[in-house]
Amino acid sequence: MFGLINKMQPFEKINDWLDWTLVPSEEIVIESEFECEFLQKCEKIELNKDEIDKQFLKDLTKIRQGYYKISVKCRQRLLELGYEI
Numbered sequence: 001m002f003g004l005i006n007k008m009q010p011f012e013k014i015n016d017w018l019d020w021t022l023v024p025s026e027e028i029v030i031e032s033e034f035e036c037e038f039l040q041k042c043e044k045i046e047l048n049k050d051e052i053d054k055q056f057l058k059d060l061t062k063i064r065q066g067y068y069k070i071s072v073k074c075r076q077r078l079l080e081l082g083y084e085i
Contacts, residue, residue, distance in 0.1 A: 035074045038063075042081050 038059055044050035062068045063078075064085060070078075078085050 032071075034059075034068065035070055038070075039074060039077055042078065042083065046081055 041050060041056055045052060045056075059068065060083065063070055070085075075085055
């Protein structure tokens with residue numbers, strides 16, 4: 001693996017635009033954080049510890065439209081809580 005990385009380094013220096021393709025994990029972290037916070041909000045609403053607000057409805061709409069991509073586990077949990085996705 002180190003040999004492959006060393007061979008790629010000169011290629012990366014020539015094509016600087018390839019740098020963004022090497023670090024896509026930041027989007028995954030943000031998406032997981034969003035899923036976690038959204039599921040926590042759903043749980044609080046289910047337990048009557050929180051109320052449905054405008055931001056929650058916007059996020060739910062964006063999930064339904066496919067604008068926010070969520071994992072299969074998150075989708076299953078939302079279905080268990082009674083949210084139609």
